[in-house]
Amino acid sequence: MKVWDSVRKMANMESVNNTWSSVMQWMVQNATARTLDRIVGKILIAATTYYVWQERNNRLFSSVQRTPDMLSQVIISTVRLKIMGFKIGNDRKHRNVLETWQISMKNLDCDPG
Structure with missing residues (x-):
């Protein structure tokens, strides 16, 4: 819950709460959407x-654990990349x-259109 609460804001998904049905409803509504957001x-x-x-698997099968903040940062970094x-x-x-994702246009392969 803490992880989703912190990362969903990055994609302007505050209306998608932390239930699986809410996430799936958003996915169904946006499955074919091709806009960047x-x-x-x-x-x-x-x-x-x-x-x-x-x-979850790490916590079950090994002693490696990350805090919700650490996990959120890994997710944000992955999406940013x-x-x-x-x-x-x-x-x-x-x-x-x-x-929002703190990405500069000069670091991208930009389409001038």
């Missing part, structure tokens, strides 16, 4: 699911997403 939201859900599952690999156009909506 929705793509980032889908990546965020995938990364969060993966790392929380990994953390994925975004940096995108070819992104230079429009206002894209700039807002990049600003």
Whole structure:
């Protein structure tokens, strides 16, 4: 719950609460969306699911544990790196997403369109 509460804000998903049904409802509504903010939201859900599952396994099968803050930072870093690999156009909506994720346009392969 703590991890989701901290990472969902990065993708403007505050309305998606910490229940599986809420996350799945968002996914169904945005499954075919191709806007940058929705793509980032889908990546965020995938990364969060993966790392929380990994953390669950670590806690069950080894003595390695991360705090919710550490796990949130791993997720945010992973999504940020994925975004940096995108070819992104230079429009206002894209700039807002990049600003939220603290990514500079000069570090990207930009589409001038």
